[in-house]
Amino acid sequence: MGAGLAGFAAAVRAAEQGLSVLVFEKLTDAQHICNSRLTGGIFHVALHGLVDPPALIAERIRNATGGTAEPALVDAVSEDALRLVRWLQLQGIRFMKSGREPWQDFTLAPPALPQFGRQWKGRAGDVMLLTLEARLGKHDGRVLRGHRATRLAMQDGRCTGLEGEAAGGTSFSVDAGAVVVADGGFQASHSLLCEHITPQPAHLKQRNAQTGMGDALSMARAVGACSIGIGHFYGHLLSRTSLDNDALWPFPWADDLARSSIVVGSDGHRIADEGIGGVYLANQIAKLPDPASTFVIFDDATWNGPGRLRAMSANPYMTDAGGKLYSASTLSELAAISGLPQHALAAEVESYNAAIAANDLARLWPPRSEPKSAAWPIRTGPFHALPIVPGITYTMGGIRIDGDSRVLDTNGSPIAGLYAAGAATGGLEGGPRSGYVGGLIKAGVTGLRASEHIAGKHVAGGHINQSINTTGDTHGRSRQATV
Numbered sequence: 001m002g003a004g005l006a007g008f009a010a011a012v013r014a015a016e017q018g019l020s021v022l023v024f025e026k027l028t029d030a031q032h033i034c035n036s037r038l039t040g041g042i043f044h045v046a047l048h049g050l051v052d053p054p055a056l057i058a059e060r061i062r063n064a065t066g067g068t069a070e071p072a073l074v075d076a077v078s079e080d081a082l083r084l085v086r087w088l089q090l091q092g093i094r095f096m097k098s099g100r101e102p103w104q105d106f107t108l109a110p111p112a113l114p115q116f117g118r119q120w121k122g123r124a125g126d127v128m129l130l131t132l133e134a135r136l137g138k139h140d141g142r143v144l145r146g147h148r149a150t151r152l153a154m155q156d157g158r159c160t161g162l163e164g165e166a167a168g169g170t171s172f173s174v175d176a177g178a179v180v181v182a183d184g185g186f187q188a189s190h191s192l193l194c195e196h197i198t199p200q201p202a203h204l205k206q207r208n209a210q211t212g213m214g215d216a217l218s219m220a221r222a223v224g225a226c227s228i229g230i231g232h233f234y235g236h237l238l239s240r241t242s243l244d245n246d247a248l249w250p251f252p253w254a255d256d257l258a259r260s261s262i263v264v265g266s267d268g269h270r271i272a273d274e275g276i277g278g279v280y281l282a283n284q285i286a287k288l289p290d291p292a293s294t295f296v297i298f299d300d301a302t303w304n305g306p307g308r309l310r311a312m313s314a315n316p317y318m319t320d321a322g323g324k325l326y327s328a329s330t331l332s333e334l335a336a337i338s339g340l341p342q343h344a345l346a347a348e349v350e351s352y353n354a355a356i357a358a359n360d361l362a363r364l365w366p367p368r369s370e371p372k373s374a375a376w377p378i379r380t381g382p383f384h385a386l387p388i389v390p391g392i393t394y395t396m397g398g399i400r401i402d403g404d405s406r407v408l409d410t411n412g413s414p415i416a417g418l419y420a421a422g423a424a425t426g427g428l429e430g431g432p433r434s435g436y437v438g439g440l441i442k443a444g445v446t447g448l449r450a451s452e453h454i455a456g457k458h459v460a461g462g463h464i465n466q467s468i469n470t471t472g473d474t475h476g477r478s479r480q481a482t483v
């Protein structure tokens with residue numbers, strides 16, 4: 001279920017091992033826009049490279065997630081990250097270096113980065129998905145578009161297929177030896193966001209394809225699956241103007257500016273440890289009563305320093321694309337034009353500057369850790385206030401799985417015949433710092449592992465029975481396949 005990287009990795013790997021495969025995709029377009037199609041395309045693990053020894057990669061995942069990552073998933077990703085890329089290369093997918101850092105060594109070609117707006121046609125994720133779909137076809141696997149899965153079929157505690165709605169108002173059901181759910185997460189579901197992530201979903205910018213509605217999570221929970229790490233998401237700090245202006249996502253971010261200065265709420269006070277970085281800040285801001293109420297405050301030296309760090313940096317791309325930036329020669333003027341309380345802002349800036357001068361950022365409240373890039377003082381005008389919102393890319397939490405991508409129930413036991421992959425799953429990313437491990441690596445590795453477990457278990461035993469029945473279809477088509 002789901003034709004993103006996770007679904008295709010599972011499907012192609014299953015098919016090349018001789019299994020009969022059908023992929024159900026709810027969207028109808030041949031080049032349907034999912035997160036795997038919009039992706040930046042960098043295969044990394046926690047912003048590090050893939051060629052290091054698995055023990056080192058595992059250590060990095062534990063560090064990024066504050067030790068909260070499930071050990072079985074840490075092992076799966078650290079052992080299989082490079083194998084995934086090699087397997088994708090064997091399918092015909094090309095990679096290139098997109099920068100000097102080791103984490104940029106495996107970037108999908110032709111690159112999606114650095115591009116303004118969402119330019120995906122003929123690039124990175126688009127080429128990857130087209131290539132994988134063609135490979136699936138060579139193995140006689142099929143993608144059924146316009147088929148939205150809504151329910152898992154169960155018999156004697158085992159998942160025996162799925163059911164759903166097809167385009168045109170028909171319904172369908174399929175019997176299968178195994179089901180892999182890979183719907184891409186729940187970031188686009190306002191009700192699930194409200195339950196787990198933010199009191200005001202409309203004040204998060206959807207920095208994604210808006211296809212992940214949490215169907216997999218709901219379906220799996222309905223048959224007894226456990227969820228894990230559900231309160232965190234991967235995302236970045238975007239201009240608040242992006243809520244009304246689509247030119248301002250997925251880039252540029254305000255992460256580098258925020259990490260180098262201070263983020264204040266509408267009361268003029270800092271709200272979180274900026275030194276941890278943009279993904280953490282996005283999560284903290286999302287939890288505020290109004291996530292569209294914060295500003296990054298900095299002076300002109302920061303705007304022309306960290307503000308220009310990246311290829312698609314905030315300076316000048318954010319303002320060029322229409323993003324709001326308040327600028328004034330004094331802090332009190334800045335407070336007046338941005339609507340921030342003058343005294344609170346002045347006091348916050350003063351204690352921040354004093355902590356930098358004393359080389360003691362930890363004395364601030366909230367405490368401020370040493371950032372990768374230094375904290376820059378806010379001293380010399382013009383001063384700037386950048387209104388921001390969290391941009392949500394995908395949810396980090398989801399269905400709990402083991403190292404073979406088997407869905408676990410609330411007792412920690414696998415639900416027979418049911419697997420989950422990609423952003424539908426939880427347990428790898430998150431933790432106290434909302435640690436990011438990597439959406440592509442997670443999708444690919446969990447997809448491969450699901451099918452390898454299915455094949456090992458069922459092909460050896462010699463039976464997968466699969467049938468699909470389409471009801472309400474005027475032609476009354478049905479198809480039977482047995483492996």
Ligand SMILES: Cc1cc2nc3c(=O)[nH]c(=O)nc-3n(C[C@H](O)[C@H](O)[C@H](O)COP(=O)(O)OP(=O)(O)OC[C@H]3O[C@@H](n4cnc5c(N)ncnc54)[C@H](O)[C@@H]3O)c2cc1C
Nearest residue numbers: 002004005006026034036040041042149184422423439440
């Ligand atoms: C702008 C952007 C940049 C990114 N850059 C990077 C990067 O550089 N590196 C990185 O590691 N990660 C990156 N990511 C994240 C990464 O691309 C995703 O985490 C990953 O591709 C998710 O794959 P997936 O298969 O789990 O989900 P998806 O690609 O979202 O696929 C899920 C599919 O399931 C379908 N579906 C949903 N519900 C149903 C249903 N009920 N029935 C049938 N089908 C259904 C959807 O339509 C969709 O096609 C980026 C994401 C975005 C949006």
